[in-house]
Amino acid sequence: MRLPRVLLALLPVALLLAAPPARAIAFTKLPTPALQARYERLIHGFRCMQCQDESLANSPVSLAADMRRQIRQMLLAGDTDQQIRHFFVSRYGYFILFKPPFVWRTAWLWLTPGILLCVGALSAGWVIRKRTTLVASDHENPDPRDGLACTEERAR
Amino acid sequence: MIRRFIPLALFVGVAALLAMGIKQAPRKDLVPSPLIGKHAPNFSLPSLTHPQRRVSTAQLDGHWYLFNVWGTWCISCREEYPELLAIAHSGVIRLIGLDWKDTRAEALAFLSTRGDPYQRIAFDPGGLEAIHWGVYGAPETFLVNPKGIIVYKYIGPITPQAWADDIRPRIPADAAVVGS
Numbered sequence: 148m149r150l151p152r153v154l155l156a157l158l159p160v161a162l163l164l165a166a167p168p169a170r171a172i173a174f175t176k177l178p179t180p181a182l183q184a185r186y187e188r189l190i191h192g193f194r195c196m197q198c199q200d201e202s203l204a205n206s207p208v209s210l211a212a213d214m215r216r217q218i219r220q221m222l223l224a225g226d227t228d229q230q231i232r233h234f235f236v237s238r239y240g241y242f243i244l245f246k247p248p249f250v251w252r253t254a255w256l257w258l259t260p261g262i263l264l265c266v267g268a269l270s271a272g273w274v275i276r277k278r279t280t281l282v283a284s285d286h287e288n289p290d291p292r293d294g295l296a297c298t299e300e301r302a303r
Numbered sequence: 304m305i306r307r308f309i310p311l312a313l314f315v316g317v318a319a320l321l322a323m324g325i326k327q328a329p330r331k332d333l334v335p336s337p338l339i340g341k342h343a344p345n346f347s348l349p350s351l352t353h354p355q356r357r358v359s360t361a362q363l364d365g366h367w368y369l370f371n372v373w374g375t376w377c378i379s380c381r382e383e384y385p386e387l388l389a390i391a392h393s394g395v396i397r398l399i400g401l402d403w404k405d406t407r408a409e410a411l412a413f414l415s416t417r418g419d420p421y422q423r424i425a426f427d428p429g430g431l432e433a434i435h436w437g438v439y440g441a442p443e444t445f446l447v448n449p450k451g452i453i454v455y456k457y458i459g460p461i462t463p464q465a466w467a468d469d470i471r472p473r474i475p476a477d478a479a480v481v482g483s
Contacts, residue, residue: 196439199331209404210439213430238437240337 344435348425358425367478368397370445374405375413377441383460391420400424
């Protein structure tokens with residue numbers, strides 16, 4: 148029996164779709180949906196310290212697996228999200244959080260974009276006002292002396 | 304006339320700032336530890352070499368020691384091993400090992416062929432103790448003072464130069480291992 152051509156054509160696509168789960172991180176199930184949701188949110192918020200641009204949720208390294216296990220155990224032991232975050236920050240520093248908190252040491256990090264935006268808006272406003280004034284003055288009667296000055300200047 | 308050069312001056316300024324940032328940026332693989340200046344984590348773990356005994360903070364307090372995180376699977380740890388043996392031989396300071404995410408059989412075989420520079424080795428196959436120390440790779444080495452405070456952390460294999468420049472100068476003379 149021969150497979151219809153369409154199915155044959157779809158076979159590579161099906162194979163591609165089947166690939167991702169093979170590389171995905173072992174799926175864990177916590178007893179309640181609420182705990183599971185907190186777990187998912189937490190592991191996406193922590194940086195894997197080895198492959199630093201990945202979260203604990205996506206990292207395949209075994210240190211990330213150890214950290215995920217620690218998070219699960221703390222969740223099951225009744226720790227709050229805040230306590231779990233503090234556990235990791237006190238051992239690895241703020242670097243482990245993808246979203247750094249607003250404390251005095253990180254204030255510049257949060258405030259600089261706003262300051263730059265203000266500076267940009269102010270200078271844009273200044274430039275626009277200046278240009279508008281120039282255009283407006285075109286419609287006014289020019290001071291005849293200005294023109295004379297120019298001619299004189301050129302004549303020299 | 305000067306006004307025309309303002310954008311150029313701004314550009315040069317920003318470029319200089321960025322160049323400085325790139326040059327002085329700390330290496331991304333060296334994350335400073337928040338544990339420096341803090342008390343080392345309290346622990347009590349089974350000994351690698353004597354499974355029925357334990358290695359604990361209580362035994363370590365009162366002496367300077369280097370807490371070295373290693374594993375037989377770790378290539379850089381093998382690289383620094385001759386230096387660890389030299390440090391142990393010099394008697395400048397005690398070496399305490401944390402055998403991280405390893406199997407006892409492999410670790411013991413490694414020690415018997417390469418020699419054992421450690422005074423004690425704690426066994427951490429599950430990797431939780433390493434998390435308490437903020438370890439994110441091996442080898443990592445912590446310098447701990449007699450009060451149990453972590454005064455320095457060295458990330459990566461200890462080369463003879465790293466020992467001479469970065470670690471040795473931080474160890475006082477009274478850290479020397481007496482009677483060994």
